[in-house]
Amino acid sequence: MDRIQQLQAFLAANPTDSFLHHALGLEYAKLGDDEKARQVFENLLMDNPGYVGTYYQLGRLLERQAQTEEAIRVYQQGMEAATQAGDRHAFGELRAALEDLIY
Numbered sequence: 850m851d852r853i854q855q856l857q858a859f860l861a862a863n864p865t866d867s868f869l870h871h872a873l874g875l876e877y878a879k880l881g882d883d884e885k886a887r888q889v890f891e892n893l894l895m896d897n898p899g900y901v902g903t904y905y906q907l908g909r910l911l912e913r914q915a916q917t918e919e920a921i922r923v924y925q926q927g928m929e930a931a932t933q934a935g936d937r938h939a940f941g942e943l944r945a946a947l948e949d950l951i952y
Contacts, residue, residue, distance in 0.1 A: 901939040
């Protein structure tokens with residue numbers, strides 16, 4: 850059983866587990882399936898907008914797809930979520946990604 854199948858099996862048992870959804874998105878991205886990765890990341894953020902790490906991954910994916918405006922929006926939303934969560938480290942990473950993109 851490959852990683853994606855394993856994660857899907859775990860998700861069948863725990864469909865609200867944000868970590869598993871995030872991991873599934875990362876696996877799709879690693880395989881170069883950006884569309885499936887994007888769908889997983891976007892669905893995760895709709896269900897759990899406080900899952901801060903996903904904003905960075907989705908932003909990077911959007912950058913790879915040359916969707917700069919969308920990436921900027923995602924990084925900014927992630928910075929807001931990180932602020933609300935009190936996660937300074939994630940905020941700094943998101944801000945650095947945003948600054949790298951726009952400057």
